[in-house]
Amino acid sequence: MTDKKSKSVFMEGAITSEFIGNSIYKHQTKTNIGAHNIFLGQVRADVINDKTVLAITYTAYLDMANQKFHEIRESAFEKFELTCMHIYHSLGTVKAGEICLFVFVSAPRRKVVFEALEYIVEAIKADVPVFGKEIFEDETHQWKVNS
């Protein structure tokens, strides 16, 4: 019951809490799962030089990004005994407080989901060509850099 098929990672706009709740619901038929671990990236209303971030607009080098997501997926399934794994990332504009990244891993037992989730999130941050334009309230912007 290992669900390894590749699906589209990118979604237009924010990832809603309903979408996440529904994704959790769908796993209740997989009764060999004992532990889920979920990471959510949320857009922060950072204040930079007295200006507040209202939203981030995401773009990506799509062909390469999809290829990288595929490699991260394959590599995580190789390293960790996961039952399933889902990754969703926003494209376009995501407002402060909204969710732009949703990573969901599941396994029979808990130890492996902690390791796998951190591995996947770090790999996404490091390897996937996604770009973020932080939009301030006065309509100026700056380009986000992962740390």
Place this chain on the structure above:
Amino acid sequence: MTDKKSKSVFMEGAITSEFIGNSIYKHQTKTNIGAHNIFLGQVRADVINDKTVLAITYTAYLDMANQKFHEIRESAFEKFELTCMHIYHSLGTVKAGEICLFVFVSAPRRKVVFEALEYIVEAIKADVPVFGKEIFEDETHQWKVNS
């Protein structure tokens, strides 16, 4: 904006995906949060001596369990720079595929949520007096032990 108030951890029956989705939704007003990490414990339909687990019935030494949850909460806020933390555990009967534990931590940046979540989940498993009776399809049972 640190939300440290203690709330009731125990809920009667399974923790629904709607409840989890709604809990995520409520955090969208906290725009200093950049990273959420969620652990979900799901009841497995384990097969033991040819019999399948249909459900687990949870009981607890409530006074001590609430005290331990409080201590875990205080200790996690001391160790990690978290914006908020929520823990929910089921009491009563939870069917295979349903969720019995929901731990939710949030912080401005990601590194701390990975560490905090694993710390909290391991502490719950080790220190909180909760007991689980695994009910088989033939109505016999056995008592679960955390590993």
Place this chain on the structure above:
Amino acid sequence: MLITIKYFGQLTEITHTNEETLDMLEGTLIYELLETLYRKYNTLKTKDFQVAQNQELVDKNTKLTGQEIALLPPFAGG
């Protein structure tokens, strides 16, 4: 000295009660209380459990204080 003893999980299948009160002498140690319980419930001795006094796990050489005692089988939270 009246001691309230609480039983949890599979231990209740041996004691057939969740709670009882025993009258023990001042200065009694936990393991002496357990000896009393083993005489009352034969198979209790074969079971794995920890003892809490006043909601904290205690060593079997701890003195009874008159507060609530709980016999706790292995935890299974989450």
Place this chain on the structure above:
Amino acid sequence: MLITIKYFGQLTEITHTNEETLDMLEGTLIYELLETLYRKYNTLKTKDFQVAQNQELVDKNTKLTGQEIALLPPFAGG
């Protein structure tokens, strides 16, 4: 040899285009292509970016193969 060059993120604010095609000699190295681009876009040199050829990050001493080149500013996924 026609090379397609793609620009992303803040680099597009310098190039004012997402993509262009340049005719380069066979055997040209990435850093030679970059010299050409720096002459065309003055401030490109001041920007931090990596180069991908055929969707893999490459060293600046790599030979152009005729496949797609992308100039990628720092990643900001998640």
